[in-house]
Amino acid sequence: QKEVEQDPGPLSVPEGAIVSLNCTYSNSAFQYFMWYRQYSRKGPELLMYTYSSGNKEDGRFTAQVDKSSKYISLFIRDSQPSDSATYLCAMSPGNYKLSFGAGTTVTVRA
Amino acid sequence: EPEVTQTPSHQVTQMGQEVILRCVPISNHLYFYWYRQILGQKVEFLVSFYNNEISEKSEIFDDQFSVERPDGSNFTLKIRSTKLEDSAMYFCASKSSWSVTGELFFGEGSRLTVL
Numbered sequence: 550q551k552e553v554e555q556d557p558g559p560l561s562v563p564e565g566a567i568v569s570l571n572c573t574y575s576n577s578a579f580q581y582f583m584w585y586r587q588y589s590r591k592g593p594e595l596l597m598y599t600y601s602s603g604n605k606e607d608g609r610f611t612a613q614v615d616k617s618s619k620y621i622s623l624f625i626r627d628s629q630p631s632d633s634a635t636y637l638c639a640m641s642p643g644n645y646k647l648s649f650g651a652g653t654t655v656t657v658r659a
Numbered sequence: 660e661p662e663v664t665q666t667p668s669h670q671v672t673q674m675g676q677e678v679i680l681r682c683v684p685i686s687n688h689l690y691f692y693w694y695r696q697i698l699g700q701k702v703e704f705l706v707s708f709y710n711n712e713i714s715e716k717s718e719i720f721d722d723q724f725s726v727e728r729p730d731g732s733n734f735t736l737k738i739r740s741t742k743l744e745d746s747a748m749y750f751c752a753s754k755s756s757w758s759v760t761g762e763l764f765f766g767e768g769s770r771l772t773v774l
Contacts, residue, residue, distance in 0.1 A: 553701075583761040592663070592750050592765030593702065600759070637702065641761050645690070645707035645715040652701070 552576050555638055555650025563658050568625035572638035572650045575619065579640040579648075582614050584623045587635045587652065596636070597623060628657045661685045663766035665751050671772045675740050680769045682734045682751030690754040691734045692763060693726065695719075697747040705749075708734065741773045 555572040562568055570584075581600055585593035597612040599605045599621075605612045613622040621640075625632055638650040664683045672678050684691050693705040706716040708726055725737045734753075738745055748770050752763040 581760045585765075590767070592752075592767045593763075594765070595762055598759060598761055639702075639761060643760050645692070645709075646704045646717070647694075647702075647761060647763070648704070649702040 553638065553640060553648050553650045556653055557651045559654040559656060561656045561658060562628055564628060564630060566628050566657075568623075568628050568632065568655055568657070570623040570625075570636050570638075570653050570655070572621050572640075573619055574621075574640055574648075576640070576642070576648070577616075577619070578642035580643050581641040582612070582621050583639040583641075583647070584610075584612055585637040585639055585649075587637055589634075593637055593639075625655075628655075630657045630659045633657050661764075663751055663753055663764050665749075665766035665769050667769055668767070669770040669772070671774065672741055674743060674773055678738045678741055678745075678771060680736045680738075680749050680751075680771070682736070682766060683732050684734055684751065684753030685755070685764055686732070687755060688753035688764070689756045690714075691726075691728070692752040692754075693736045694750045694752060694765075695747040696750065696768075697744075702750065705736075738771075741771075743773050746771055746773045 584597040586596045587593045602616045609626045611624040635652040637652045639647045691708040696702045706720045707714045748768040752765045
């Protein structure tokens, strides 16, 4: 089983729709869970950060972590064309190394 | 807004040549990283660097690779005797001492093409 699994998509939604992204993982040592956004030809940019299980909301973005199921999610409400990007989940047990998912490419159609 | 800068943006080299990729981390950051992304694949951890020494490295980071902080601002990745499979986007990242685990700031990457 891969350490972090993420459906690469692509995912295409109309403007205003809710975007739902998720990752599963196998390493129970992961305690820190991140979502990064990567625009074409750019480096990843931290979007959301969650420690352990629970929900976190920041504007139109909600991150959820369910450690019992080893499943994390990112929801984007009222999606905009500017949200079109690749979304990467990343995880860490708390050391220096991040383990990334493959990334899901999202297109929001105007 | 402070940012991580990387040079060159793209380098083409012949197999067997040495390459140095350069990074200027955000000025008050103390933790430095190199990640790479082979086309169509995941972003992979290579190495982390703190207090002038490697703090962790992946199995990818073998004797072919080395990192250095030659002065107070630059952080470099040297790849000796490049191979075709070293072709990838190399990302430098940095983190401040007070930010949480995983709060990394990435540069825009250096694309390495080995022919």
